[in-house]
Amino acid sequence: NAGVMQNPRHLVRRRGQEARLRCSPMKGHSHVYWYRQLPEEGLKFMVYLQKENIIDESGMPKERFSAEFPKEGPSILRIQQVVRGDSAAYFCASGRDRNTEAFFGQGTRLTVV
Amino acid sequence: GENVEQHPSTLSVQEGDSAVIKCTYSDSASNYFPWYKQELGKGPQLIIDIRSNVGEKKDQRIAVTLNKTAKHFSLHITETQPEDSAVYFCAASKRISGAGSYQLTFGKGTKLSVIP
Numbered sequence: 700n701a702g703v704m705q706n707p708r709h710l711v712r713r714r715g716q717e718a719r720l721r722c723s724p725m726k727g728h729s730h731v732y733w734y735r736q737l738p739e740e741g742l743k744f745m746v747y748l749q750k751e752n753i754i755d756e757s758g759m760p761k762e763r764f765s766a767e768f769p770k771e772g773p774s775i776l777r778i779q780q781v782v783r784g785d786s787a788a789y790f791c792a793s794g795r796d797r798n799t800e801a802f803f804g805q806g807t808r809l810t811v812v
Numbered sequence: 813g814e815n816v817e818q819h820p821s822t823l824s825v826q827e828g829d830s831a832v833i834k835c836t837y838s839d840s841a842s843n844y845f846p847w848y849k850q851e852l853g854k855g856p857q858l859i860i861d862i863r864s865n866v867g868e869k870k871d872q873r874i875a876v877t878l879n880k881t882a883k884h885f886s887l888h889i890t891e892t893q894p895e896d897s898a899v900y901f902c903a904a905s906k907r908i909s910g911a912g913s914y915q916l917t918f919g920k921g922t923k924l925s926v927i928p
Contacts, residue, residue, distance in 0.1 A: 703855075732915070741818075741901055741918030742856065755915060790855055800846060801916070803855035 701725070703793050703804035704773075711810045712781050720776040720807045724793030731774045732801055733766060736788040748774060781811045814839040816904050818919025825892050826927050833922045835902035836884040844905040845878060845885045846916070851898045859900075860887070892926045899923050 704723040712718050724731050729750050734742040744758040748768040759766065763781075768774040778785055788808045792801035815838040825831050837845075843864040848856035862869045862876045862885065869876050873892075878885040889896055903916040 705855075734916075734918075739920070741816075741903075741920045742916070744915040744917070747915060758915065800858050800861060802858065803848075805853075805855045 703728075703791055703802055705789075705791050705804035705807050707807060708805065709808050709810070711812060713812055714782060715780050718778040718781050718785070718809055718811075720778075720789050720791075720809070721773040722776070722791030722793075722804060723773040724791075725802055728793035728795050728802075730794040730797060730801075731768050732792045732794070733774075733776050734790045734792065734803075736790060736806070738787075742790060745776075778809075781809075783811050785809060786811045814842060814904055814906060814917040816902060816917050816919045818902050818922060820922060821920065822923045822925070824925045824927060827892060827894060829892055831887075831889045831892050831896070831924055831926075833887045833900055833902070833924075834884060835886070835904075835919050836882075837904040837917075838883065839904070839906055840880075840883065842904040842906045842917075845876070846903050846905075847874075847876060847887050848901045848903065848918075849898045850901060850921070856901060889924075892924075894926050894928050897924055897926045 731748045733745040736742045746759050746766045747755040763779045765777045788806045790806045792803045794801045818835045846861035849859045850856045860874050862878050873890045875888040899921045901921045902919045905916050
Protein backbone atom coordinates (compact mmCIF):
# COMPACT_ATOMS: atom_id res chain seq x y z
CA ASN A 700 0.00 0.00 0.00
CA ALA A 701 1.73 3.12 -1.20
CA GLY A 702 1.97 6.01 1.19
CA VAL A 703 0.99 9.60 0.56
CA MET A 704 2.61 10.67 -2.69
CA GLN A 705 3.62 14.25 -3.32
CA ASN A 706 5.12 15.68 -6.45
CA PRO A 707 7.27 17.27 -7.39
CA ARG A 708 9.73 16.74 -4.54
CA HIS A 709 11.55 19.94 -5.42
CA LEU A 710 10.17 22.92 -7.29
CA VAL A 711 11.96 26.11 -8.28
CA ARG A 712 9.94 29.10 -9.43
CA ARG A 713 10.82 32.67 -10.28
CA ARG A 714 8.99 35.46 -8.51
CA GLY A 715 5.62 36.05 -10.13
CA GLN A 716 5.22 32.53 -11.50
CA GLU A 717 2.67 29.97 -10.40
CA ALA A 718 3.43 26.89 -8.33
CA ARG A 719 1.24 23.78 -8.42
CA LEU A 720 1.83 21.11 -5.80
CA ARG A 721 0.17 17.71 -6.05
CA CYS A 722 -0.81 15.23 -3.39
CA SER A 723 -2.22 11.74 -3.89
CA PRO A 724 -3.59 10.38 -0.60
CA MET A 725 -3.17 6.84 0.61
CA LYS A 726 -5.60 4.32 -0.81
CA GLY A 727 -8.91 4.51 0.99
CA HIS A 728 -8.25 7.98 2.40
CA SER A 729 -10.63 10.76 1.47
CA HIS A 730 -9.39 13.46 3.87
CA VAL A 731 -6.42 15.62 2.92
CA TYR A 732 -4.56 18.27 4.91
CA TRP A 733 -1.89 20.69 3.71
CA TYR A 734 0.80 22.07 6.02
CA ARG A 735 3.67 24.48 5.45
CA GLN A 736 7.03 24.20 7.16
CA LEU A 737 9.47 27.08 7.26
CA PRO A 738 13.15 26.40 8.06
CA GLU A 739 13.71 25.57 11.75
CA GLU A 740 9.97 25.77 12.38
CA GLY A 741 7.16 23.36 13.04
CA LEU A 742 4.45 22.66 10.54
CA LYS A 743 1.64 25.19 10.18
CA PHE A 744 -1.84 24.07 9.16
CA MET A 745 -3.14 25.53 5.92
CA VAL A 746 -6.24 23.72 4.70
CA TYR A 747 -8.34 20.61 5.23
CA LEU A 748 -10.26 19.07 2.32
CA GLN A 749 -12.48 16.16 1.58
CA LYS A 750 -13.38 15.05 -1.91
CA GLU A 751 -14.78 18.09 -3.75
CA ASN A 752 -15.12 20.10 -0.51
CA ILE A 753 -13.00 22.54 1.45
CA ILE A 754 -13.76 21.89 5.10
CA ASP A 755 -11.40 24.31 6.85
CA GLU A 756 -9.15 26.86 5.17
CA SER A 757 -8.47 28.97 8.23
CA GLY A 758 -4.71 28.61 7.78
CA MET A 759 -4.59 29.65 4.15
CA PRO A 760 -3.38 33.11 3.19
CA LYS A 761 -6.31 35.10 1.85
CA GLU A 762 -4.67 35.89 -1.46
CA ARG A 763 -2.73 33.92 -4.07
CA PHE A 764 -3.26 30.51 -2.38
CA SER A 765 -5.95 28.02 -3.30
CA ALA A 766 -6.53 24.30 -2.86
CA GLU A 767 -8.77 21.69 -4.38
CA PHE A 768 -9.43 17.98 -4.06
CA PRO A 769 -11.47 16.89 -7.08
CA LYS A 770 -13.56 13.77 -7.34
CA GLU A 771 -10.88 12.22 -9.51
CA GLY A 772 -7.18 12.87 -9.25
CA PRO A 773 -4.84 14.33 -6.67
CA SER A 774 -5.31 17.27 -4.39
CA ILE A 775 -3.70 20.44 -5.72
CA LEU A 776 -2.24 23.34 -3.76
CA ARG A 777 -1.85 26.31 -6.06
CA ILE A 778 0.20 29.41 -5.33
CA GLN A 779 -0.13 32.25 -7.79
CA GLN A 780 2.43 35.01 -8.29
CA VAL A 781 4.92 33.45 -5.90
CA VAL A 782 7.14 35.61 -3.72
CA ARG A 783 10.38 34.79 -1.88
CA GLY A 784 8.47 34.36 1.38
CA ASP A 785 6.59 31.40 -0.13
CA SER A 786 9.80 29.36 -0.09
CA ALA A 787 9.13 26.48 2.28
CA ALA A 788 8.42 22.78 2.47
CA TYR A 789 4.77 21.96 1.83
CA PHE A 790 3.48 18.73 3.30
CA CYS A 791 0.31 16.91 2.55
CA ALA A 792 -1.26 14.42 4.94
CA SER A 793 -4.18 12.08 4.43
CA GLY A 794 -6.56 10.27 6.71
CA ARG A 795 -9.39 7.79 6.47
CA ASP A 796 -11.65 10.12 8.40
CA ARG A 797 -11.32 13.14 10.66
CA ASN A 798 -11.01 11.05 13.82
CA THR A 799 -8.00 8.97 12.82
CA GLU A 800 -4.34 9.83 12.51
CA ALA A 801 -2.98 11.58 9.47
CA PHE A 802 -0.08 10.16 7.47
CA PHE A 803 2.31 12.62 5.87
CA GLY A 804 3.92 12.60 2.48
CA GLN A 805 7.57 13.46 1.90
CA GLY A 806 6.79 17.04 1.00
CA THR A 807 7.47 19.44 -1.83
CA ARG A 808 10.29 21.87 -1.26
CA LEU A 809 9.47 25.11 -3.04
CA THR A 810 12.23 27.60 -3.73
CA VAL A 811 11.36 30.99 -5.14
CA VAL A 812 14.26 32.77 -6.81
CA GLY B 813 -6.00 29.68 19.03
CA GLU B 814 -3.90 26.80 20.29
CA ASN B 815 -0.23 27.36 21.08
CA VAL B 816 2.22 24.51 21.58
CA GLU B 817 5.62 25.09 23.17
CA GLN B 818 8.32 22.43 22.89
CA HIS B 819 11.58 22.04 24.81
CA PRO B 820 14.44 21.59 24.38
CA SER B 821 15.15 22.68 20.82
CA THR B 822 18.24 20.47 20.69
CA LEU B 823 19.17 17.42 22.73
CA SER B 824 22.28 15.27 22.66
CA VAL B 825 22.46 11.97 24.52
CA GLN B 826 24.86 9.06 24.66
CA GLU B 827 23.72 5.85 23.04
CA GLY B 828 21.82 3.79 25.58
CA ASP B 829 20.72 6.77 27.66
CA SER B 830 17.17 8.08 27.85
CA ALA B 831 15.82 11.17 26.11
CA VAL B 832 12.90 13.28 27.28
CA ILE B 833 11.13 15.97 25.26
CA LYS B 834 8.46 18.14 26.82
CA CYS B 835 5.55 20.10 25.38
CA THR B 836 2.92 22.40 26.80
CA TYR B 837 -0.33 23.45 25.19
CA SER B 838 -2.66 26.33 25.85
CA ASP B 839 -6.13 25.19 24.83
CA SER B 840 -7.75 22.99 27.45
CA ALA B 841 -10.14 21.67 24.78
CA SER B 842 -7.33 19.90 22.92
CA ASN B 843 -7.87 16.18 23.15
CA TYR B 844 -5.36 14.47 20.85
CA PHE B 845 -1.57 14.64 21.14
CA PRO B 846 0.59 12.91 18.53
CA TRP B 847 4.37 12.82 18.28
CA TYR B 848 6.14 12.81 14.93
CA LYS B 849 9.69 11.90 13.93
CA GLN B 850 11.13 13.70 10.92
CA GLU B 851 14.34 12.54 9.32
CA LEU B 852 16.30 14.79 6.99
CA GLY B 853 14.51 15.33 3.70
CA LYS B 854 11.49 13.30 4.70
CA GLY B 855 7.98 13.94 5.92
CA PRO B 856 6.93 13.61 9.55
CA GLN B 857 6.20 10.07 10.64
CA LEU B 858 3.75 9.36 13.46
CA ILE B 859 5.53 7.40 16.19
CA ILE B 860 3.05 7.49 19.06
CA ASP B 861 -0.07 9.37 20.09
CA ILE B 862 -2.22 9.80 23.16
CA ARG B 863 -5.77 10.90 23.71
CA SER B 864 -6.98 13.00 26.59
CA ASN B 865 -8.71 10.15 28.39
CA VAL B 866 -5.37 8.38 28.95
CA GLY B 867 -2.47 9.44 31.16
CA GLU B 868 0.28 7.29 29.72
CA LYS B 869 0.95 5.13 26.70
CA LYS B 870 3.94 2.94 25.90
CA ASP B 871 5.20 1.27 22.76
CA GLN B 872 8.46 -0.62 23.20
CA ARG B 873 11.17 2.00 23.86
CA ILE B 874 8.83 4.96 23.42
CA ALA B 875 6.37 6.30 25.95
CA VAL B 876 4.21 9.40 26.19
CA THR B 877 2.69 10.92 29.32
CA LEU B 878 -0.08 13.48 29.54
CA ASN B 879 -0.98 15.80 32.40
CA LYS B 880 -4.26 17.47 31.48
CA THR B 881 -4.36 19.61 34.59
CA ALA B 882 -0.98 21.15 33.88
CA LYS B 883 -1.54 20.99 30.11
CA HIS B 884 1.71 19.32 29.31
CA PHE B 885 2.80 16.08 27.70
CA SER B 886 6.16 14.42 27.26
CA LEU B 887 7.93 11.93 25.03
CA HIS B 888 10.31 9.45 26.63
CA ILE B 889 12.74 7.37 24.59
CA THR B 890 14.70 4.75 26.50
CA GLU B 891 17.86 2.88 25.43
CA THR B 892 18.46 5.38 22.64
CA GLN B 893 20.13 4.22 19.43
CA PRO B 894 21.88 6.21 16.69
CA GLU B 895 18.89 5.65 14.38
CA ASP B 896 16.75 7.59 16.85
CA SER B 897 18.60 10.73 15.73
CA ALA B 898 16.04 12.99 14.03
CA VAL B 899 13.81 15.99 14.66
CA TYR B 900 10.84 15.21 16.88
CA PHE B 901 7.64 17.26 16.83
CA CYS B 902 4.81 17.27 19.31
CA ALA B 903 1.36 18.39 18.23
CA ALA B 904 -2.06 19.04 19.69
CA SER B 905 -5.47 18.86 18.11
CA LYS B 906 -8.91 20.05 19.00
CA ARG B 907 -12.07 18.86 17.39
CA ILE B 908 -13.99 21.99 16.41
CA SER B 909 -17.67 21.43 17.07
CA GLY B 910 -19.72 21.34 13.89
CA ALA B 911 -16.82 21.87 11.52
CA GLY B 912 -15.24 18.48 11.98
CA SER B 913 -11.82 19.96 11.55
CA TYR B 914 -8.75 18.04 12.56
CA GLN B 915 -6.02 20.57 12.27
CA LEU B 916 -2.84 19.92 14.22
CA THR B 917 -0.86 22.64 15.97
CA PHE B 918 2.80 21.69 16.06
CA GLY B 919 5.64 22.57 18.38
CA LYS B 920 8.83 23.90 16.80
CA GLY B 921 10.66 20.61 17.09
CA THR B 922 13.54 19.05 18.99
CA LYS B 923 16.66 17.94 17.17
CA LEU B 924 17.80 14.77 18.91
CA SER B 925 21.34 13.54 18.39
CA VAL B 926 22.31 10.13 19.76
CA ILE B 927 26.07 9.85 20.09
CA PRO B 928 27.48 6.34 19.54
